[in-house]
Amino acid sequence: MDTKPFSFNLVTTNKRGEIISTTLGYARSFIQDLGNGVNLEMVQIPGGKYLMGSREERCDWEFPEHEVKLPNFFMSKYPVTQEQYKSITGANPSMFKGDQLPVENVSWNNAVSFCEELATKTGKSYTLPSETQWEYACRAGTGTGTAFYFGDSINSDLVNYNGNYSYGLVHKQKFRQKTLAVGSLMPNPYGLYDMHGNVYEWCLDDWHSNYNGAPDNQNPWFSRSSRWKVVRGGSWNTSPQDCRSTSRSLHMADSACGDIGFRLVLNVS
Template sequence: LRPLRHFGQPLAPTPTADYPPRASRFPGGQRWRSLDQALQRVVAERNAVISQWWELFGRTSRDPLRIGGAGPEMVPLPGGSFLMGSANGELKRENDESPLRWVTIRPFAIGRTEVTFAQYDRFAKATGREKPDDEGWGRGDRPVINVSWHDAQVYAQWLSEQTGQRYRLPTEAEWEYAARAGTQTPFWTGGCIHTDQANYDGNYGYNGCGAKTGVHRRRTVPAGSLPANPFSLHEVAGNVYEWTEDCWHDSYAGAPDDDSAWLEAGGGNCARRVVRGGGWDSAPRRLRSANRSEYTTDKSYSYVGIRLARTL
């Protein structure tokens, strides 16, 4: 409960970036002179989300499997609206994080941690699939790695059959909503991040904010071993990138304004899917909540894993 102590008080916006000239336009076409109203809406949405989430807190669940045991621990999240992407003034932002826009999310559940080797290995044993390589770092509670997007899909389908629930990869919008947990800062931790909070390459900095610690673990850490975000989700920044359902697009131009996956429409490249969150070998800028990357669906990597969603 420690990360949640401050939610008893209303939240106020704290500027964390330099914004573009007033001549620039804000998402939706209004000019930047309406920034104050937009920020007030962000705060109102955040407070509403946190209020709803408090009512759900403690109801995390693990669905029983037909073969015995239980699936991943899932955290139910309330619906809400949030600003997806990054503002022009956010440091180290990239063009594919634009345009910044409002997105509405329905309630859903998401894994409290990344899927572990223990969870995935149970599936592999039950289905006769080859177990992925752990790079010599150990299995058990470490996040499963060296799994492709297609592997993640098969695992989600198996869990659905085992539990009678609909497990799936989160959409890109759902992922960012869950990772932000009501924040609008570059990281869920605020304007900076530290290797005590996330697993990344601390030989790189982020605007001199203290992210450059010199600590580089050079491997994954066990799931749930680093602090959780305000939604009680661990390692949403760093450790391993996480597959999402969405096909790759070079920007958000024409993207849905809801929680649906953005697939072929708008020129999406579905041979490459969006991954989020950054990994153990990433510079801190890759751990920003808005940062996007993409990888080939039939390839697997030592720095990409899985966090599942479940439809409510």
């Protein structure tokens, strides 16, 4: 891929959700032309190892913590926007309207169909991320002891979530009650935006109630005839607990909600 570098500001927070440092981050990306002036930016994610999941004190469905190794891949810089979705499907089912808002109110089936249409149009094998890819990209090199990629706590200037809920030492924050334009808030160390909050994101995987038997690589985890699929990242309407890097939830493959969207990956040989 013909990638080009880009830079971005990064922040870290303390346990009160206050920004304590700002640094400059760097990543590489390529632009996929979708036609009619609409582009899709794909960010290069470096391969590596990480510990997926939480330690025992967390929820059962985030356990057991286990090592995963992944090769390089690309992930979309933002959740798929309404403009991008319309450019491929001709439709916009979203509850909140705006070209640069994330598309939502799309089922897992809709998201997979979008990927298939995009792959046909471009000749590249775009898919939804596997759960292992999603969590790896969200953590972006941060360790298992950190709930969010910027630190141990959260505030509504960094994440679009339901600020009526407290988290740790951070009490009531803004509750916007809607999505924000993609890229409105701060990125993670890989240069990805909106990995926490704004909209939940579909993963390819079927839902499993724990990680016993889970893949230790980039592959999605499927069961026979499961209707339940994984969503990650939390949303504008969820608690900060649901926005943590390790947090997992589930929805039926044919269900669509105003706080669920998706982003894309492109695997490289």
